Amino acid sequence: MIKKDLEVLVSLQDIDLMIEETSEVEKLGFSVSGYTELRKAREELAATLSKPMLFRYERLRAKLKRAIVPVKNDICLGCFLRQPTSLGIKGREDEEIFTCENCGRMLYWLD
């Protein structure tokens, strides 16, 4: 089950990425007949976040295109700045939301 804020934010962004590329995948021959249903699922998921958290996500997204970016080998994949190893230890618990000091995006540790 997805319940932590960070997981919800990642899922929300995953749906937003999907919505962005709907017309491209349709051109490739995939069915997108459930577009309205997907938009609805997106709004339902967004509504599970607190207003300030959703606002933070939307603002980052509007400004930087991606609100959350993966961190791999301690590197922020949004701007390639190295993150302190100690941050990753807490970051991987997915409980607290950390942001990249350089690009301001929220971080999601992959490994």
Add this chain to the structure above:
Amino acid sequence: MNQSELSRYFSEHLFIPQLKAKNKEQAISELLDLFVKEKYIRNREIVLEMLHQREKLGSTGIGKGVAIPHGRTTAASHVLIAFGKSDAGINFDAIDGKPVHLFFMVIAPPNDEGNTYLPILGALVTLLNEKNNRDMLAKVKSFAEFLPIITGE
């Protein structure tokens, strides 16, 4: 993208010549588990959720016994493709209503270098539109037999 470029996104570790899955849900899970086992994905639930949402948009069963479940996720760092085959066939709500035998699961990061994700999906669709390729893939038993069909050699 040509076939030889496409072949680089496959791996022997992401290959199941005979899926155990009996239904759509199990097929998605079984393929996703390969990515988890290879430590390509840390949080299985997040990616499973993405794949479910993608099926809401429309079944990725594109017909003629082929499904290409796919999506970008913030929980991945590079593009990879898993392959699975079911001789018995699995009901995947495909657009032609037919059971699916060939599965290609494509997982991509939010941004990928050189933006290869959509060209990969396009190259897969083109490859699988050829009846000859589908027939050959339906017979593969090993990765060694599989890869030359993808590269077209």
